[in-house]
Amino acid sequence: MRILHSSDWHLGQHFMGKTRQAEHQAFLAWLIEQVQAQQVDAVLVAGDIFDTGAPPSYARELYNHFIVELRQTGAELLVLGGNHDSVAMLGESKTLLAQLNTRVIPGVCAQLSEQVLVLHTRDGQPGAILCAIPFIRPRDVLHSQAGESAQDKQLGLQTAIQQHYQQLYALAESKRDELGGQLPIIATGHLTTVGASASESVREIYVGSLEAFPTSAFPPAAYIALGHIHRPQKVGGLEHIRYCGSPIPLSFDEAKQQKEVLLVDLNSEGLQQITSLPVPRFQPLVSLRGSLTELHSAIVDAASKGTLDKPVWLEVLVTADDYLSDLQPRIQAFTEGLSVEVLRIRRERGTAVAGLSSASRETLDELSVTDVFAQRLVSETLEPELQARLSGLYQQVVAELTQEQA
Structure with missing residues (x-):
């Protein structure tokens, strides 16, 4: 069999x-x-x-x-x-x-x-x-x-x-x-x-x-x-x-x-x-890590895996330049004209900002309760391990409440 x-x-x-x-x-x-x-x-x-x-x-x-x-x-x-x-x-x-x-x-x-x-x-x-x-x-x-x-x-x-x-x-x-x-x-x-x-x-x-x-x-x-x-x-x-x-x-x-x-x-x-x-990869998904100089070339390389109708989804972890306050516009400039969408920018010291492509367009009606919690969580200065644990506990509560309502 x-x-x-x-x-x-x-x-x-x-x-x-x-x-x-x-x-x-x-x-x-x-x-x-x-x-x-x-x-x-x-x-x-x-x-x-x-x-x-x-x-x-x-x-x-x-x-x-x-x-x-x-x-x-x-x-x-x-x-x-x-x-x-x-x-x-x-x-x-x-x-x-x-x-x-x-x-x-x-x-x-x-x-x-x-x-x-x-x-x-x-x-x-x-x-x-x-x-x-x-x-x-x-x-x-x-x-x-x-x-x-x-x-x-x-x-x-x-x-x-x-x-x-x-x-x-x-x-x-x-x-x-x-x-x-x-x-x-x-x-x-x-x-x-x-x-x-x-x-x-x-x-x-x-x-x-x-x-x-x-x-x-x-x-x-x-x-x-x-x-x-x-x-x-x-x-x-x-x-x-x-x-x-x-x-x-x-x-x-x-x-x-x-x-x-x-x-x-x-x-x-x-x-x-x-x-x-x-299983074939149906959506390109890439996580990049490095300084701004390193990320610039890495984003260009990653864009080669995408197309106009299916851009690469990116996570960017900024290392040496994570102290800068204008990371988002700098990385936005790197992506101009490329088949990529940055969904999350993380700083090496543990903070993150929401993705470029969605931040300006999303409304509360378009987000699930999990999305809202996730975006709130990444705005805090927490270690990745603690973020993951808090996210897990939150999802556990949501699942139990959903089960009770069902």
């Missing part, structure tokens, strides 16, 4: 005032082509389909269009909820989507057996058994006890998540025995694992409770398809535990990453092969 592992689409994301709609549309069209060309049996999306719990209508339209197009290829679709996704929003259409060869697990199910799914090959034969595990919220598996310390809560949550995996794996073994005992068992997850390398667009998802889940706590599945970390990587050097990463860069520190999806081949003996499929 051949599975395509993807995650962290973040449909509907606004990036410093810029929509990612065209990039996501191009990626989903490319993904359909790969499913057809590679004769994929099932597509597995390991969480964060959407960027917020209340995505814009165009993002939902992209999602629905992809499901219809994928059905025509003959491949199954498995959708797992992530920490950015609304359980209620993802789940509202699961019954309808089941008629389109799509199964959705938006959150932990009341009946664990609903999370044990049989995946089929294109000819309709059982090909694998899936422990379909979405993002696990503490309230899904854990009851708080009065007087617990932070360390007690962390250990309790880790144990509860481990038990959830083990219980589902035991159910999957029983299902395998029912079907003849020859099928590989795979699992999913949307969480941070010990040793995983994150980026600034990845926020902590168990704030104050669980920082990272140990790889030794996973069951002995043939393959574990993970989401949440945006950089593709093996976990702990293990071939069978993988983050595929996000398909497009979601922050400037991901600009140099080669994004990918993974083809996973399995048979009755287990995992056979994993092949990475590089």
Whole structure:
């Protein structure tokens, strides 16, 4: 059986005032082509389909269009909820989507057996058994006890998540025995694992409770398809535990990453092969660092990657000249007549100013609550690490409020 592992689409994301709609549309069209060309049996999306719990209508339209197009290829679709996704929003259409060869697990199910799914090959034969595990919220598996310390809560949550995996794996073994005992068992997850390398667009998802889940706590599945970390990587050097990463860069520190999806081949003996499929870059994104003199030539070089209808999006970090008060007009002069848009200027000492192309045109109505917070945050003199943490905590609060309202 051949599975395509993807995650962290973040449909509907606004990036410093810029929509990612065209990039996501191009990626989903490319993904359909790969499913057809590679004769994929099932597509597995390991969480964060959407960027917020209340995505814009165009993002939902992209999602629905992809499901219809994928059905025509003959491949199954498995959708797992992530920490950015609304359980209620993802789940509202699961019954309808089941008629389109799509199964959705938006959150932990009341009946664990609903999370044990049989995946089929294109000819309709059982090909694998899936422990379909979405993002696990503490309230899904854990009851708080009065007087617990932070360390007690962390250990309790880790144990509860481990038990959830083990219980589902035991159910999957029983299902395998029912079907003849020859099928590989795979699992999913949307969480941070010990040793995983994150980026600034990845926020902590168990704030104050669980920082990272140990790889030794996973069951002995043939393959574990993970989401949440945006950089593709093996976990702990293990071939069978993988983050595929996000398909497009979601922050400037991901600009140099080669994004990918993974083809996973399995048979009755287990995992056979994993092949990475590089995702094309649909929007040039470049982060530059240096003095004004160095930046002038670097911006000219970066402009060669853009076109008139698709200029390069730039982040500029000014080093030796960061004390100057007129950085913005100086850099504006460097970009005249070039196919670039500067979205953010950062000073080495930790402050930043809003991007040139959007600052003069944006109104409050055009910005999301996240955009407003981000622009307010960069106006403060804070270290990048503290900015990233505050941003993560803010997004956590917004996601929880959105979930409650859903």
